[in-house]
Amino acid sequence: MFGLDLLWNATRTSWEFLGKMDYANLVDEMEQYLQYIGGGAGALALTGVAAASALYLASRPVPQRPLFPLDAQCVLEPEEQGGPDVIRVSRFYKDAKEGKFVSYLYADAKTLYESFRRGSKVSNNGPCLGWRESYQKPFQWLTYDEALLRARNLGSGLVSLGLQPGPSTMIGIYSINCPEWILVEQAAYCYSMVIVPLYDTLGADACAFIIRHAEMSVILVEDDTKCNSLLEKSPRCLKKLIVFKDIRPATLQRARNMGIEILKLADVELLGSKNSNPEVPPKPSDVCTVCYTSGTTGQPKGVMLTHENVVASMSAVILQFGDHKLRSDDVMLSFLPLAHMMERCCESAMYMQGGAVGFYLGDVRRLSDDMKALKPTVTPAVPRLLNRIYDKVQSDINGNCVKKMLFNMALRSKEAELKRGILRKNSFWDMLVFKKVQEGMGGRLRLMLVGSAPLAENVLTFIRCAMGCVVVEGYGQTECCAPVTLTIQGDHVPGHVGPPLACCCIKLADVPEMEYWARNNQGEVCVKGTNVFQGYFKDPDKTEEVVDEGGWHHTGDVGMWQPNGTLKIIDRRKHIFKLSQGEYIVPEKIENIYIRSQYVGQVFVHGESLKSCIVAVVVPDVDVIKCWAQEMGIPGTFSVLCNNSEIKRLIMDDMIAKGKEAGLKSFEQVKDIYLHPDPFSVQNGLLTPTLKSKRPQLKAYFKPQIEDMYSKLA
Incomplete structure (x- = not known):
């Protein structure tokens, strides 16, 4: 029994060492159990307990230590404490207390041009841009130096085509995420040019507006489909399209008839390698991109961002990652749109740290296949x-x-x-x-x-x-x-x-x-x-x-x-309007409450300063309404059901009930609704690419129905 006691004491000590209160009762119960079963059986049982304990000790999880107390995650600027404006700053950058902010992490990476070259050094010319030809094939890679050489040749080729180096020259890019996207971006930075991304969900009119507004003469385009999309409403300033993939002769002829030249990306790279125009690196204060936001009102707005803006942003994020910051052996899958700044910043940070970025094949429905192949x-x-x-x-x-x-x-x-x-x-x-x-x-x-x-x-x-x-x-x-x-x-x-x-x-x-x-x-x-x-x-x-x-x-x-x-x-705060009696209405707040109704698929709340109440356009949930109608014995297609007064009353009553539960005031509750069978979508121009309601367009689209509801309420 001495050996048994010794082994049990060691096991008990190891459990107590873990400091887990959950084990206290288990320890007591095991001691009683061992006293009861005695030597042989006890020794056998204890052998399993000891083995399990040893295994747990060897692989026990270690709690993650916060970098500072979690109950005080930011600090106030000293001179502002107690003042009218309480300003809060990061604890990750001590100079923030003096009103200064991080601009860069590394002295040799103050621009996106420099940060890419830093990535080449820290990765020792490691893999940079990855792609694959099909779901059956593995990823293949361009190294950092190969990417830099191709980018320089492409930039030199753009200059040879007549583009002037400097931040006053803007070039467009219209493509899904791919290695060429990054090569174009870095080509522009070699000569201090500015990248202007275009994307499918903008629509032909918005794309034409952006090209005209930014006065772009050259756009780099992924394929034949996107070429034709741009040619649909091509502004006069557009002179050249540079394509990544082969296009049809008919597209070439169509462009030629419009006075637009179509070139292949490889040919422009070859032209640049022959001419070898000297690089013109950007300054941190130079604009690197004009990112047009889709917006919910009017034409897109071009957000001007400098190299310092982007480098500062990604540097601050890397600081905030703490012990988990990006490393040169990291791998990332690129699938979120590069036309948006979240993805651009993530990838730029990867390149600055020398990481590798692989690009998905373009079908978000098969994203898991890309993930399994790349293992990011x-x-x-x-x-x-x-x-x-x-x-x-x-x-x-x-x-x-x-x-x-x-x-x-x-x-x-x-x-x-x-x-x-x-x-x-x-x-x-x-x-x-x-x-x-x-x-x-x-x-x-x-x-x-x-x-x-x-x-x-x-x-x-x-x-x-x-x-x-x-x-x-x-x-x-x-x-x-x-x-x-x-x-x-x-x-x-x-x-x-x-x-x-x-x-x-x-x-x-x-x-x-x-x-x-x-x-x-x-x-x-x-x-x-x-x-x-x-x-x-x-x-x-x-x-x-x-x-x-x-x-x-x-x-x-x-x-x-x-x-x-x-x-x-x-x-x-946006989209606030005042009713005739002076009450303010925040339609998005009300919509977020009404959408909780099981019968509501989409909802648009509208009000006017000359009216005393609000109304709404509702797209009912197809499955729920059809199921309810079937149970109630109400026949008809979904369009017919949307015109049924009994269904309208059902939906409106539930919306009002949800509003009361959420504490909406009487003037915040709709007084009438119109049921519409077709969803609001990007395609019909009623939603932005980020699926936000385009309120002016919704108002115009449903103007007859809104006027009809108000006329009945008068």
């Missing part, structure tokens, strides 16, 4: 993608009691670890329940950045548990070069978007009409720093609307400071 270690993500993963998992477990029970047990266990700061993907539950989810993203993810739209708290927690990697959530705008805030290492509590980045400071401004007050730590989010844009291209009036005399960019979003110094976005 870091990835940006958007809520739409993560919601799809969450819904797929929920769909798989529904209807199977065993699967659902195991899933819930796994989620509870992983969430308990998450609360203790433990992140891992080697637990029992990872192997049993979450392995398939992890492998769907390649199986090697260690870092994920989520942005572009709000993400539900339960989905964020699920992704953190299931993926077993660091998942940070950020908030930002194109005008701030993507991120403004970002959650930090060790903070796994959802429901906020983190503290300010080291490239900016944030204050909240009063919004009296919505009763948000800065003194209550609520108000419009205002940003100032090295990441804030230079203004809207050729539009000083629009610039003055959002940037005040003090240099503060007013985002239009309403935020609230949490007690721990993190920011929570709670509302949107």
Whole structure:
């Protein structure tokens, strides 16, 4: 028994060493059990216990240590404490306390031109741009030096075609994400030119406006389809299209008839290599891109961003990553649109750190195939993608009691670890329940950045548990070069978007009409720093609307400071109107409440200053309405059902009930609705590419129905 006691004491000591209160009862029960069963059987049982204990000690998870206390994640500028404007800054950059902000991390990487070359050095000319020809083939790679040589030749070729080096020259690019996109970007930077991205969902009219507004004579285009799209409403200033892929003779002839020359990318590179025009590197203060936002009103606005803006933004994000910052051995899959600044900044940061970026094949429905082939270690993500993963998992477990029970047990266990700061993907539950989810993203993810739209708290927690990697959530705008805030290492509590980045400071401004007050730590989010844009291209009036005399960019979003110094976005200031009795209406707030109704698929709330009430256009949920109508014995197509008064009353009553539950005032409740059978979409011009309502277009489109509703209410 001496040996048995010795072994048991060692085992008990190892458990106590773990410091887990969960083991206290287990230790007592094991001691009683051993006294009861005695020597031989006890020794055998204890051998298993000791082995399990030793295995756990060898592989036990280590809690992630926050870089500073999580209850104080930002600091106030000293001179502002107690003042009318409480300004908050990052704890990752000590000079922020003196009102200074990070512009760069490395002295040899102050522009996007320099940062790409730094990546070549730190990676020792490692793999840079990856692609594959089909789903059956592996990724192939351009090294950094190969990419730099091709970019220089391409830039030299553009100069040989007559483009003048310097930030006054803008070149367009119209393509999905691919290695050529980055080669074009770097080619432009070799000669201080400016990149202007175009994208499909802008539409022909918006593309034509951008080309004309930016006075672009040369656009680099992916394929035949996109060439024809540009030729559809080609402005006179457009003279050359440079294509990545082969195009049809008919397209060549069509362009020729319009006085537009079409060249191959390879031919321009060859021309540049022969002429070898000397490079003209940009300065940090030079504009590197004009990124046109789709906007919800009027024509697109061109956001002017400098090299310093972009480098400052990605440098601050790398700082905020803490121990998980990007490394030269990291691999990223490029699938979010490069025309948007979130993806541009993520990729630029990868290149600065010497990482490798592989490009998806273009079909987002087969994204998992690309992930499995590339096995990325870091990835940006958007809520739409993560919601799809969450819904797929929920769909798989529904209807199977065993699967659902195991899933819930796994989620509870992983969430308990998450609360203790433990992140891992080697637990029992990872192997049993979450392995398939992890492998769907390649199986090697260690870092994920989520942005572009709000993400539900339960989905964020699920992704953190299931993926077993660091998942940070950020908030930002194109005008701030993507991120403004970002959650930090060790903070796994959802429901906020983190503290300010080291490239900016944030204050909240009063919004009296919505009763948000800065003194209550609520108000419009205002940003100032090295990441804030230079203004809207050729539009000083629009610039003055959002940037005040003090240099503060007013985002239009309403935020609230949490007690721990993190920011929570709670509302949107834009699209406010006043009713005839003087009451302010925030339609998006009301829409977000009405959309909770099971009968509502989409909703557009409208009001006018000469009217005393609001009305709404509702696109009902097809499946729910058809199911209800069938149960009630109401025949007809969906269009017919939308004209049924009984269905209209059902939907409106439920909307009003949801409004009452959410505390809407009487004047905030709609007084009439019109049921429309066709969804609002990007294709019919009623949604932006980011799926936000185009309110002026919706108002114009439904003008007859709105007038009819108001006439009945008069």
